[in-house]
Amino acid sequence: MKEQKKDSAAVSELNVVPFKTRMRPYLIVAPALIITIGIMIPFVMSIYFSLTSYSFRMPTYSFIGLKNWITILQSSGFWKSVWVTLRYAFFSTALEMGIGLGIAMLLNNLENRFSKILRVVLIFPLMVAPITATIIWQLMLNNSVGIVEKFLNFFGVYNFPWAASASTAMMTVVMIDVWVNTSFCMLLVLAGLQSLPKSPFESAKIDGGSAWFNFRNLTLPMLKPSLYIALLFRLMAALQEYAIIFGLTKGGPGDTLMNLSLTSYQTGFQFQKFGFALPYILVLWVFINIVAKQIVKRQRAAQRLASGQDEQ
DSSP: OHHHHHHHHHHHHHHOOOHHHHHHHHHHHHHHHHHHHHHHHHHHHHHHHTTBOOOTTOSOOOBOTTHHHHHHHTOHHHHHHHHHHHHHHHHHHHHHHHHHHHHHHHHHHOOSHHHHHHHHHHHGGGGSOHHHHHHHHHHHTOTTTOHHHHHHHTTTOOSOOGGGSTTTHHHHHHHHHHHHHHHHHHHHHHHHHHTSOSHHHHHHHHTTOOHHHHIIIIIHHHHHHHHHHHHHHHHHHHHTOOHHHHHHTTTOSTTTTOOHHHHHHIIIIISOOHHHHHHHHHHHHHHHHHHHHHHHHHHHHHHHHHTTOOOO
16 A cells, blocks of 8 residues: 555656646747737727727717718728729839849849849848938939939930829839839749759750740749748738838829828828728728738648649
8 A cells, every 4th residue: 555655646746747847838828929919909999999089189089980981981082092002002012023033033043253242232222211212212313413314314304203293103102112122022032943943944954945934834833932922021011101102202292192001190190180090091901911811822822732732
């Protein structure tokens, strides 16, 4: 009996898990939980205040339900801001992805000192803050002292309107965005290209496959996961772009470049209608959430296909 008691006591001591070991899973989860709570609190508050008449002008406010949402959805200004947001996101992202892919493939095929120097130089715009890049481009596009204006003068073009005209303002901000962020797409695509296996390309070369054949049937299918990642980050950022547009024209001329972010800022902080401004941001969140989910879904499917797994 004594020996059995000793054995049971020894087993119970072995089954006792130290406090640090028991707390380890909670400590690992704690940072993610804190971040989630920190995100959810302002998100829930923004939904609540969008249903109120909250304003910086008045200390009191009242619950008005969906009145702000109904007013905004019936406003032509809201739909124009949606259209501006979508146009800006489409043109800037499409150009950045296309140019980034082209430059990445060029650098991937070049293995010399010039390509190494070019890789470093092309990263420079990514190191510049968007608002700083906007100020630089404002000086470069100036009709009096701008270097771009002087260059256009050689071709007989004088006093090009750039951001001063409603017909060219969108082109101007997209051009600045492309200059700043193309390097980001280029880096992601270049990393994807350098991670591709060499054996399929060597086999295609032996079989006499053309460059277009290799790109369409080998490079592009295997590169899709990297392309979707670049598309995800750039499209999300373009949909909520604020700094470049505000720094260049503050949404002008007129309301030409008033996207959802700028309209929300103007309504909330300039007109001090905070409750009325929040639906703009929440609608933008819905857009980004839907787009992000679709891109992530396609990226995972492309990753399974690129690794040779069947899509489930």
